Amino acid sequence: MTTTALENLQFRLAARPVGMAKASDWQQVREAVRAIGEGEIVVKTLYLSLDPAMRGWMNEGKSYIRPVAIGEVMRAGGIGIVVASNSPRFAVGEHVSGILGVQQYWAGAADDKAAALLKVDAALAPLPTYLNVLGMPGLTGYFGLLEVGQPKAGETVVVSGAAGAVGMTVGQVAKQLGCRVVGIAGGQDKCDFVVRELGFDACIDYKGGAVKEGLKEHCPRGVDVYFDNVGGDILDAVLTRINLKARIVICGAISQYNNTAPVQGPANYLSLLVNRARMEGIVVFDYAPRYHLGVAAMGQWLKEGKMKSKVDIVQGIDNFPAALSMLFEGKNLGKLVLQVASA
Template structure:
């Protein structure tokens, strides 16, 4: 165990794309857990589009990361010292640990995980927040009915791949929008999607006509921008749009591109609704159990993209915005 704790701190609010110079990599002493806390040796960090928003000033669903603070991150690791009865040394947990090698975290904010059942990275993806976001966003906000058509943007990402598979399990027709032939093949051949649109190779409106000739009942949007506008032109009556994210807009230095075609909501008596997964925390356990059952039966697969090197955190994060990740992006910071 190293004597020092490598940390990545936010030292400047990024303008547009994040830069290495917005962060400072430094060493700090390994913290002492206080009463009610445990000390975690971090194994893996979740890299999420939402992190870009946490760096901005202003009101959002969580407060921004303060200047000079360790960058906020979800992660998973092993308890190496415990000052709470809930966990003992050797237990594995997930929670908000920050971009660092060691974290002292209140025990009540942590969730137990079991790496003997699934790799740690899956607890940050399909079995973690992205999985919960997909599950509740689709079922509670999208409310798909059997036989309906569900379209997903960012479909090969951490959330999108789960949305599509859950929609298939609910008897829907599923079409994913993703970048590049490899991702599109993955959706249809590995995950059982009914169709895929490669937005880098095909006009999205044309792709929607091709794959969803009768229109779209549910759109699960991770991307925003032109893709949202394209789908708005293809809504069916009483369609539902779940707004999960707008990754195309997070690095804007100009104002966000609002959906020009939003009056399609009126024409089609449709609705567009935002979701934040934390609102469903009291139902996480039941959802995780159902998802684990599907995984055990081979009905719910997932792909993770693992990178290494905590010092390169900003560059790893930017892969998300460039569409360079293929599956849930995880930064592994400790050896197995």
């Protein structure tokens, strides 16, 4: 196979967005896939993961990972199939996960650090599952809940962004541990989904507005662990209902990522003092040496039907900008995945 005959459509970052990303923040580039050298492979992108964290990567400034540079292919996790290989590590036809970027083909060294390519077993679970429960979001939820949240059986766990990739994992893992699980999500459809299909005990529709009242009703013994994906008013509402020694896992703040005004800090943070409670951040990369343990545990639960992986698939790399907007508009139900090719 002559990989250089392949045309590669890429989405590159053209400008740093102000607020929500818009069409002019992207530059579409078509170029031939480059010839590969010794130790290199070409991966054809099948699925790309669309994650709230991507918005942060588009901003300048110090964070847990360097920003995407202007003119650089937008960073994105994905699943692909090896279509050319000069490396003994991966054979043509094998499936891999890694940071493939928003492009049709990834070419580089098989052991490239930034790409972090790993084989995935398409026979064990559908490929998009490796971007969801068995991927970065799932592992974020798994380790964030267990290591930072430290829930005990019988405790009440609240998770926002409950129908998203991280949230659905957190809630389902907490149920496996014997916790009472209350989700917070935008819209009745999402709430119905996490309660009926994923087995959450209750879910509060924040678009209904009455988050505090919902917490009062559905968390009669208060909140022991809050896994926060959204920040803003919802974080403040939960802070009013936490128990003594509660743990708040700060995983994200999707409500604040497109702000043009300063981030809204939690005005009720002194509830941490009153309740001797803790608020702590989590970044999944810290748990890389133990990813396989999370995949093994959740893979088993998936196989036994104790856990589900719901994905919402948008077709076509051309739709990348629109699909990314869907995420911030809360239009997806389940983990949002962009299908770039079918095989």
